[in-house]
Amino acid sequence: MLLPCLACETRFRPEEYFSACSDYDRGLDRVAWTCPSCGNRDDLRVFTGELGFGTAGHGRFDVHDRVRVPGLRRHRHEIALDITLDRRHWHVPRR
Numbered sequence: 632m633l634l635p636c637l638a639c640e641t642r643f644r645p646e647e648y649f650s651a652c653s654d655y656d657r658g659l660d661r662v663a664w665t666c667p668s669c670g671n672r673d674d675l676r677v678f679t680g681e682l683g684f685g686t687a688g689h690g691r692f693d694v695h696d697r698v699r700v701p702g703l704r705r706h707r708h709e710i711a712l713d714i715t716l717d718r719r720h721w722h723v724p725r726r
C-alpha cells in the first residue's frame with residue numbers, strides 16, 4: 632500500500648513514509664511528517680488502522696482528514712511512539 636502526501640500527492644511506500652515522521656508530541660498525540668519530495672510538513676495522529684491529518688492549536692489536535700491504512704498499529708511510550716505495519720516498526724522519538 633502507498634501513502635500519500637496531501638500537498639503534492641506523491642505516494643510513498645510505508646518504509647519511506649514512516650521514516651519521515653518526527654517530533655512525537657505525547658500531549659497532543661500527534662507526530663510531525665515532512666514530505667521527502669516537496670518538503671511540506673503535516674501534523675498527523677496515528678490510529679489503529681488509519682492516519683488522521685489535522686491541525687494543532689489551543690492545546691488540542693483536531694483531525695480533518697483520515698486515510699485508511701489496514702494493519703496499522705501504534706503503541707505509545709513515555710518518550711516515543713512506536714508504529715507497526717506489516718511486521719515493520721518505526722520509532723518516533725518525542726520532541
Ligand SMILES: [Zn+2]
Nearest residue numbers: 636639666669
Ligand atoms: Zn509532498
